Amino acid sequence: MSVLLSDTFYEDVPTLDEVKHEISSIVGLREIKRHLEAIVEKIIVAEKDASDGLKVLPPKPFHMVFVGNNGTGKSTVARILGKLFYLSRALSSYAVTEMQGNKKMKDAKGGVLLVNIDEEDPINSKLVDEIIAAMDEGDISIIFAGTYKALNQYMKFNNELYKRFSARLQFDDLTPEELAMILQKKASDQGEDGLICGFALDSSCSTIDIADKIAALAPESLRRLLNAHLLDQMLIEARKVAERSGEKTIFLRDLAVGIHSGGQIYKNLLNL
Incomplete structure (x- = not known):
């Protein structure tokens, strides 16, 4: 695949x-x-x-x-x-x-x-x-x-x-901490093509906390299969949660929903 x-x-x-x-x-x-x-x-x-x-x-x-x-x-x-x-x-x-x-x-x-x-x-x-x-x-x-x-x-x-x-x-496959670091780098891109342009991660979204959420909410089998390819959809889903609440800040709770929802989208897409 x-x-x-x-x-x-x-x-x-x-x-x-x-x-x-x-x-x-x-x-x-x-x-x-x-x-x-x-x-x-x-x-x-x-x-x-x-x-x-x-x-x-x-x-x-x-x-x-x-x-x-x-x-x-x-x-x-x-x-x-x-x-x-x-x-x-x-x-x-x-x-x-x-x-x-x-x-x-x-x-x-x-x-x-x-x-x-x-x-x-x-x-x-x-x-x-x-x-x-x-x-x-x-x-x-x-x-x-x-x-x-x-x-x-x-x-x-x-x-x-x-x-x-x-x-x-x-x-090698990326660890949850490495995935968290990449996710933070992607989130910091505020250019027109940035995934969450106009939105920002809250300070509660530390590398350690994001890594913990990824480890808990994204199945290891899915992480091993897709690694960093998972992250774009996770950020997009987290942005949607923030948009629904009228916020321009993505809090850790929003990101947790995005991590879970993004993983589910790929699981359904790949029939896992």
Whole structure:
């Protein structure tokens, strides 16, 4: 089961300082953050060598496997890697293109191709051959993302595919406290596209209290299945509660209703 749609992400031309800030802002994923920070340090060293007049050869793009459930940050990290590969001159583009692993091959435009693998999808042998050919051409970086079961099933289909991956990153499920921290970050976005634009969380909505509500009201099985993907609907439902009471402040009691209602919506949607 995948909740991600095929798309291409274009963002402003990245700077190293902006990417470093993005990495530091990631909630959880401690080991993965260290991996990203190591790439940043390599870019810094290369830039210094170049400024000192030394010849610096850009690294070759490499291919990776992201193992984890939905909502654990795989797309976010893929976009950061796309920027790092671009800044290191390994890739000519920082765009990240997403696609499902049983659909038509997409043009990654010299950037990163993020292939989402779902264990329920039939394997498209023609697509696998096209992906292998794209890997060998060497002008894009391909990342396979999915659960361990889905990826293992896909890799067993073609041993030549598995051999071409250079790194494997594990994305652990988010804890209730990590989910609470992400929810607070989402709630603080008061831009026009913010989920609760015009509303604010009350001071009673501390990280610890939100985490307790998530742990109590959102079933662990649902959290493991969707992780951060649950949070948008929870905030939307909490905002509705505040609107009905004529408030512009979302209190902890409102958020508790939103957490429960948002979880129920997904349970019904997924027939759980």
